[in-house]
Amino acid sequence: MSLILDKVSAQESSKANNAQSNPDAVENKESPLLEVNNLSVKFRMYEKGLRQRELEVITHLDVSIHKGEILAVVGSSGSGKSLLAHAILGILPVNATMAGTLKYEGELLTPRRQKKLRGHEIALVPQSVSYLDPLMRVAKQVRGEQGTQEQQRKAFARFALQEEVGRKFPFQLSGGMARRVLVATAVLGDAKLIIADEPTPGLNPEIAEETMRIFRELADQGCGVMLITHDIDLALKYADRIAVFYAGTTVEVTPVENFLRGEEALRHPYSRALWQALPQNGFHPIAGSQPYAGSILTGCRFAPRCAQISRECAGEVPMRRVGDCEVRCVHAS
Structure with a gap:
């Protein structure tokens, strides 16, 4: 319990310092940098013969991120975290269809605008190191179109990358080294929104902590950071808000x-179950599993695994404000 209270105290102290160094932070909270409203993503798929069907993998998804904050997105594999990142950047596969509203700085994020901002104002730290160009030397990839050699050297120093790494091709790097290169590439420029998709797996604890400190510094300077992660403990040390995804x-x-x-x-019952499943909280599992994306479900998607299930759970369950959070549960109070 003392460890939890120490973390809370450290968080509140850090936020107080951030508010003093960035007096516009509170004001920015009222104007989201990115707004995602009622997002749905479907994939056209073939069944037997030439018969097609649509597989809905994201539905009624709502989330926002503000300047000056780190929003950690958590949930089990297959809950739609990486697909959200790809939808924001406009890099979904060609067989995908998307509905809902994406806004960046108050304006619609159209495909044309996504292409213009991608890699500049909106940067991605991808989950897979396969995003690195296998035919381009590392230093050139980190610099990109507008970066300088000095910026690249400083980025290398921050992530413990030796100068000789810049002369190598991606296939010559270890997994952890390639991941550090990906993070360095994303934070080098002047991005206002950074989407980091699992940036720390494969990194040793010191580099992982340094990576998170850099994201925290960027947020304190006014960037918005969306951190997609399974490492909830690490996220709790640096994030401002937690978005929990399910199915x-x-x-x-x-x-x-x-x-x-x-x-x-x-x-939300699933948020509590996620908390209970953390090792320091007893590692308690719950019965059942997350529904397959192809399952046709109405009402609350967590209902089959929930001890509070009732008739109301079968109807529409919108996100609503309860206290200091937003929750999709008819029983939340």
């Missing part, structure tokens, strides 16, 4: 302090 939708968005204070501060 392709948002079930709760809450201040990070609520996760630190314990399950009683969380509003």
Whole structure:
């Protein structure tokens, strides 16, 4: 318990310091840098013969991120976290169809605007190192079109990359080294929104912590950072809010302090189950599994695994404001 309270105290102290160094932070909270409203993503797929069907993998997904904050997106594999990143950047596969609203700095994020901003104002730290160009030397990839050699050297120094790494091709790098190169590439420029998709797996603890400190510095300077991660403990040390995904939708968005204070501060049953599943909280699993993306479900997607299930759960369950969080649950209070 003392460890949790220490973390809460450290978070509040850090945020107080951030507010003093960035007096516009509070004002920025009222104007989201990125807004995702009622997003759905479907894939056209072939069944037997030439018969097609649509597989809905994301539905009614709502999330926002503000200047000056790190939003950690958590949830089990297959819950739609990486697909959200690809939808924002406009790099979904050609067989995907998307509905809903994406806004960046208050304006619609159209395909044309996505192409213009991608890699400049909106940067991606991808999950897979296969995003590196196998035919281009590392230094040139990190610099990109507008970076300088001096910026590249400083980025290399921050991520413990030797100068000789810049002369190599991606296939000559270890997995951890390639991941550090990806992060360096994304943070080198003047991006306003950084989407980091699992940036720390394969990194040793010191480099992982340094990576998160850099994201925190960028947020404190006014960037918005969307951190997609399975490492909840690491996210709790640096994020401002936590968005919990389940079966392709948002079930709760809450201040990070609520996760630190314990399950009683969380509003959605799945958020509480996620908290209970952390090793330091007993590693308690729950029965059942996340529904397959092809399952046709109505109402609450978590209902089959929830002890609070009732008739109301079978109807539409919109996101609503409850206290200091947003939650998709008819029983939340």
